[in-house]
Amino acid sequence: MYYSSSNFTINSISAAVPSAKINRQDITKIYGAEIENKLFLNSGVKERYFAKEDQSSISLSIDLAKNIFQREKIDPKEIDALIFITQTTDFVSPGGSFIIHKELNLKNDCICYDQNVGCSAYPIGLFQSSLLFNNPNIKKILLIVGDTLSKYLDEKDRSTYCLFGDGVSVTLLENKDENKQSFFSIKNDGSGYENLMIKDKILSQKKKVLCMNGMGVFSFTIKEVPKMIKDIQNQFNLIHDEISYLILHQANKTIIDIINKETKFIDKSLVSISEFGNTASASIPITICHNKKFLDNKNINCLLVGFGVGLSWSACQINFNKTNIHDIVYY
Numbered sequence: 001m002y003y004s005s006s007n008f009t010i011n012s013i014s015a016a017v018p019s020a021k022i023n024r025q026d027i028t029k030i031y032g033a034e035i036e037n038k039l040f041l042n043s044g045v046k047e048r049y050f051a052k053e054d055q056s057s058i059s060l061s062i063d064l065a066k067n068i069f070q071r072e073k074i075d076p077k078e079i080d081a082l083i084f085i086t087q088t089t090d091f092v093s094p095g096g097s098f099i100i101h102k103e104l105n106l107k108n109d110c111i112c113y114d115q116n117v118g119c120s121a122y123p124i125g126l127f128q129s130s131l132l133f134n135n136p137n138i139k140k141i142l143l144i145v146g147d148t149l150s151k152y153l154d155e156k157d158r159s160t161y162c163l164f165g166d167g168v169s170v171t172l173l174e175n176k177d178e179n180k181q182s183f184f185s186i187k188n189d190g191s192g193y194e195n196l197m198i199k200d201k202i203l204s205q206k207k208k209v210l211c212m213n214g215m216g217v218f219s220f221t222i223k224e225v226p227k228m229i230k231d232i233q234n235q236f237n238l239i240h241d242e243i244s245y246l247i248l249h250q251a252n253k254t255i256i257d258i259i260n261k262e263t264k265f266i267d268k269s270l271v272s273i274s275e276f277g278n279t280a281s282a283s284i285p286i287t288i289c290h291n292k293k294f295l296d297n298k299n300i301n302c303l304l305v306g307f308g309v310g311l312s313w314s315a316c317q318i319n320f321n322k323t324n325i326h327d328i329v330y331y
Helices: 024-031 034-042 057-072 096-104 121-132 192-193 213-233 253-263 280-290
Strands: 002-005 010-015 020-023 047-049 081-083 111-115 142-149 166-173 183-186 197-200 210-212 246-250 301-308 310-320
Touching: 002 010, 010 057, 024 034, 034 192, 034 213, 034 253, 057 096, 057 142, 081 096, 081 121, 096 111, 111 121, 111 142, 121 142, 121 166, 121 183, 121 280, 121 301, 142 213, 183 210, 183 213, 192 213, 213 253, 213 301, 246 253, 246 280, 253 280, 253 310, 280 301
Parallel strands: 081 111, 081 142, 246 301
Antiparallel strands: 002 183, 010 166, 020 047, 142 166, 183 310, 197 210, 301 310
């Protein structure tokens, strides 16, 4: 699915992580120095953040959204739609967006929309926002994307426990008189859903654990993602030299390096994998906030690319000309 739009501007992007940090020394205590070093060479993860027992994707999102409303003097009643994308919501029912709606005191006319998407979530959330903006009555949208996957990790599974971290993001979008053109590519392949999933069904009494077929995910990624990047450039005539930065989902260092080399973005790729790990759906906005000095309110085009659970992969070109990018908040 290819799509282009000029009906929205990203007003601001913010991100938050829990304050509890897991670093290389902690992993060494669990697995030993030799194993930890091998894991680090592949993942590139020095540290990441785990939610406390009383923290969740929803609670972190509420705290961050309230913070941004106050800092940017936003009236909650101005929000016409709320999109909440997470794999780790609090309840089977109702959707997390309704809880966030209550806590933020949004108006009754505000559309609430939940979506279960993983590492391709951020471009998809921007895409969904653009579709909603086709309704002229919708002027402002709050896009909240994030996960607390640490609650689904098994310490015995080194492939996931040493890689994933927690984090959320809040993006405020508005349909203004003058919006820059944005371009999208969205792809899915459900036949690979078992490569990255929480296998036990919702009603199962077993502890829910994230399982990953590392080689399956790796093979899919290095085959499809560079192709998607080249295809969206060709489809919309996006000249390579006019793209300032590539911002990939932070899967791991090995995958990032391969994609950068294949697409010739080695010197123009922004990362956050070392400091935050793989933060799933929030990894792109966390990377944006982590690199705010390169992006904040700058008239530059960036290519955002997500990929992972589903299997799903997505890309979009975004301009940050009027985007206020905030420092990452720690809760």
